[in-house]
Amino acid sequence: MEDNHTSHSPDESEDQKNSTRRNFLKNLGLAGVGVATGAAALYSGHIFEAKKEVSGDQKVLLTQDGKLVQVDSLEIKAMEKTGVALHEMEGREGIPGRRWVMVTDLSKCRNARKCISACQDAHQLRPEQYHMNTLQMQDTPGTAPYNMPKNCQHCDNPPCVAVCPVDATYKRQDGIVLIDNVRCIGCRFCMAACPYSARIFNWIEPKDAATHLDQEYNVELNVPQKVGTISKCLFSADRLREGKLPYCVEACPNGVYYFGDENEDAVTNGTTKETVRLSKLLRDNAGYQLMPELGTKPRVYFLPPKNRLFPFEAATETTPEKV
Amino acid sequence: MNMDDNKLTLEKITSDLTHHIRINKGFLIWMGFLTVSLLVCLYAYSIQLKTGLGVAGIRDYVTWGMYLANFVFFVAASLIGMLISAVLGLIGMKWLTPITRIAETIAVAFAAVAGLVIVSDMGRPERLAYVFLYGRPQSPILWDVTVITTYFVLSLLLLFLPLIADMAIIHRKADSLPSWLKPVYKVLSLNFTDNPAQNKIINRAIRILLILLIPAALSIHTVTSWLFAVTSRAGWDSTVFGPYFVSGAFVAGSAAVIIAMFFFRKNYKLQDYLTDLHFNNMGKVLATVSLVYLYFNFNEFLVPGYKLKRADAIHLQELFAGKDAILFWVVQIGGLILPILFMLFRRFRKPLPIMFISIAVLIAAWFKRYIIVVPTQEHPFLPIQHVPQNFIHYSPTLIETLISVAPFILVLIIITLISKFFPVIPLHETARERGIEHIKFD
Ligand code: SF4
Ligand code: SF4
Numbered sequence: 001m002e003d004n005h006t007s008h009s010p011d012e013s014e015d016q017k018n019s020t021r022r023n024f025l026k027n028l029g030l031a032g033v034g035v036a037t038g039a040a041a042l043y044s045g046h047i048f049e050a051k052k053e054v055s056g057d058q059k060v061l062l063t064q065d066g067k068l069v070q071v072d073s074l075e076i077k078a079m080e081k082t083g084v085a086l087h088e089m090e091g092r093e094g095i096p097g098r099r100w101v102m103v104t105d106l107s108k109c110r111n112a113r114k115c116i117s118a119c120q121d122a123h124q125l126r127p128e129q130y131h132m133n134t135l136q137m138q139d140t141p142g143t144a145p146y147n148m149p150k151n152c153q154h155c156d157n158p159p160c161v162a163v164c165p166v167d168a169t170y171k172r173q174d175g176i177v178l179i180d181n182v183r184c185i186g187c188r189f190c191m192a193a194c195p196y197s198a199r200i201f202n203w204i205e206p207k208d209a210a211t212h213l214d215q216e217y218n219v220e221l222n223v224p225q226k227v228g229t230i231s232k233c234l235f236s237a238d239r240l241r242e243g244k245l246p247y248c249v250e251a252c253p254n255g256v257y258y259f260g261d262e263n264e265d266a267v268t269n270g271t272t273k274e275t276v277r278l279s280k281l282l283r284d285n286a287g288y289q290l291m292p293e294l295g296t297k298p299r300v301y302f303l304p305p306k307n308r309l310f311p312f313e314a315a316t317e318t319t320p321e322k323v
Numbered sequence: 324m325n326m327d328d329n330k331l332t333l334e335k336i337t338s339d340l341t342h343h344i345r346i347n348k349g350f351l352i353w354m355g356f357l358t359v360s361l362l363v364c365l366y367a368y369s370i371q372l373k374t375g376l377g378v379a380g381i382r383d384y385v386t387w388g389m390y391l392a393n394f395v396f397f398v399a400a401s402l403i404g405m406l407i408s409a410v411l412g413l414i415g416m417k418w419l420t421p422i423t424r425i426a427e428t429i430a431v432a433f434a435a436v437a438g439l440v441i442v443s444d445m446g447r448p449e450r451l452a453y454v455f456l457y458g459r460p461q462s463p464i465l466w467d468v469t470v471i472t473t474y475f476v477l478s479l480l481l482l483f484l485p486l487i488a489d490m491a492i493i494h495r496k497a498d499s500l501p502s503w504l505k506p507v508y509k510v511l512s513l514n515f516t517d518n519p520a521q522n523k524i525i526n527r528a529i530r531i532l533l534i535l536l537i538p539a540a541l542s543i544h545t546v547t548s549w550l551f552a553v554t555s556r557a558g559w560d561s562t563v564f565g566p567y568f569v570s571g572a573f574v575a576g577s578a579a580v581i582i583a584m585f586f587f588r589k590n591y592k593l594q595d596y597l598t599d600l601h602f603n604n605m606g607k608v609l610a611t612v613s614l615v616y617l618y619f620n621f622n623e624f625l626v627p628g629y630k631l632k633r634a635d636a637i638h639l640q641e642l643f644a645g646k647d648a649i650l651f652w653v654v655q656i657g658g659l660i661l662p663i664l665f666m667l668f669r670r671f672r673k674p675l676p677i678m679f680i681s682i683a684v685l686i687a688a689w690f691k692r693y694i695i696v697v698p699t700q701e702h703p704f705l706p707i708q709h710v711p712q713n714f715i716h717y718s719p720t721l722i723e724t725l726i727s728v729a730p731f732i733l734v735l736i737i738i739t740l741i742s743k744f745f746p747v748i749p750l751h752e753t754a755r756e757r758g759i760e761h762i763k764f765d
């Protein structure tokens with residue numbers, strides 16, 4: 001497993017820094033979203049320091065308390081926020097303009113469980129802790145059995161978020177439901193409320209906890225895991241931020257997963273890397289959602305297990321040991 | 324009520340109702356026993372604090388176990404203060420006087436401890452304050468915290484206000500009192516001298532409290548039931564959960580009051596005040612609330628049982644004939660139907676038999692909570708696969724059991740202390756009801 005992409009180390013290349021800065025400015029200028037903590041301070045600084053180089057190019061910014069201010073473009077600097085606070089802020093906002101979706105093609109799943117191990121490695125999970133778990137399903141006695149990889153459905157009307165007393169689990173603008181394990185009080189109300197059994201709990205000290213002691217918490221990866229708090233599938237929010245596909249999607253050898261952006265109406269297959277129209281894929285293959293009657297509005301779609309070219313095999317691997 | 328009783332003098336009543344206020348060997352042994360047991364349970368809790376909730380049997384599918392059943396039970400039992408004092412008191416049932424304080428004591432003790440029980444179920448108890456710092460009003464947990472606190476404060480006030488007059492009498496008239504206690508009572512009596520103005524204020528305050536207590540009490544258990552009913556799981560997804568829980572709560576609480584009455588009567592020699600009549604009437608109360616509860620049970624099981632939607636069918640199958648069947652039927656028949664049948668007969672409403680019936684009802688009430696909380700989670704919508712055996716079926720561990728016993732010990736300690744240092748039966752009110760109109764304070 002390459003582990004580098006998970007750590008946001010201070011020695012990023014100068015290039016990367018600049019590009020973040022540019023993106024940041026662009027976001028501010030275009031959307032005017034109220035995240036510019038620095039803007040107000042800059043504005044007051046601007047008044048007192050009369051003698052200063054000016055470009056004459058005035059930018060209009062929205063301060064955090066909702067005021068519109070004008071600042072010379074030369075004076076705008078990216079906010080100095082690092083570490084947990086930055087993750088926390090970005091992690092709560094989501095990636096602007098995106099609406100992530102996943103499509104799972106059940107006709108291709110052979111229960112290889114590669115998605116599961118990639119996921120468990122990335123999120124420091126024990127063998128019995130699943131963000132993604134492939135279930136052996138049979139809807140009714142007369143119908144064919146099939147494999148169904150099941151993760152958090154990132155519901156648009158998420159019951160887990162509604163019941164959380166402290167806003168430790170929340171819905172972002174890009175559709176992802178995340179967990180903040182620095183906030184979670186471990187009441188497990190969200191587990192009771194989730195109809196898809198998507199959530200897991202750190203009942204004891206997480207895997208290799210001792211070795212991750214001074215790792216900085218990344219809310220988009222939910223590591224290091226913490227005892228007494230919740231975890232679940234995060235749609236690999238950290239990978240999406242880097243423009244990559246989720247861990248499970250890339251790890252599947254059988255082309256089961258498509259992942260992409262609903263706004264662009266495009267999803268990419270993790271195995272073949274082929275990008276297709278989301279609406280067409282769902283229309284042509286009779287895509288459906290899991291238990292839509294519950295009103296949770298999942299962001300994961302399934303394509304029915306039809307025309308399989310391999311026989312269904314009951315799972316043979318042994319179940320994890322008692323914990 | 325027996326007319327001869329009315330001839331009792333204030334001195335006699337005072338001494339009858341306060342002679343137990345002294346520290347004797349029995350009390351010390353009992354408290355010592357409770358304290359040691361509590362320490363053992365606290366040790367178990369310290370292990371949980373160190374290791375995590377994993378020391379309990381709960382896992383990813385059955386994620387709420389004994390602790391939550393315990394919580395529901397404690398909230399339930401605390402509701403009795405409202406039934407006895409507020410509902411029955413406000414409609415003017417005179418025979419209740421000697422029972423009100425017992426009911427209020429039970430309400431205060433259970434409500435206070437319910438808050439601690441829920442902490443035992445938290446993965447991160449040290450973050451308790453987050454509920455207030457970051458609380459989200461959408462979450463039923465927040466509603467629960469609010470109403471339980473409100474109810475606790477109201478109950479505490481309702482316990483205290485009638486005590487003011489009693490304290491005034493005791494610190495002047497009770498000769499047997501340990502001398503170090505008298506100044507305490509004097510302070511607590513707030514200079515009460517039984518003048519009409521004071522009585523008027525206190526009576527009004529009590530009336531207001533009684534009225535406020537009704538919505539507060541209904542809320543605490545309704546909201547507690549919503550912790551389950553707001554989910555879509557079979558067995559919890561129900562619209563009658565509010566009244567189902569409230570009526571069940573009255574059953575548990577009435578049983579608790581009867582048991583307490585029995586022991587106070589015996590240990591504090593209160594036979595003249597807690598008479599067969601009181602047990603008989605409380606038996607009728609218990610029978611009535613049990614019948615109401617039975618009615619809701621029919622609704623709760625018959626309606627989904629008729630339709631047999633897929634998830635409901637699995638759930639009911641497990642309850643009626645599957646893994647949980649024995650527990651289910653013992654609780655429903657032994658803890659509800661049989662007691663109702665027995666209590667129809669006057670002879671079973673005598674103190675001793677009704678006390679035994681109440682014990683059966685109370686134990687069944689706890690297991691009933693367990694049946695509501697646990698089996699539903701063993702059958703989620705999607706199959707449970709590729710996990711260890713102990714994730715599939717929940718079985719409580721020893722540590723978990725000890726931690727669940729701790730709140731009971733705490734409740735016993737609170738009830739013992741309140742009843743030991745204050746008259747179990749309202750003194751001032753009893754004196755009035757027995758014809759002592761104005762008490763002279765010199
Ligand atoms: S699948 Fe469960 S955990 Fe995921 S968003 Fe929906 S309710 Fe929440
Ligand atoms: S367990 Fe954590 S994330 Fe889940 S409801 Fe409780 S506080 Fe929120």
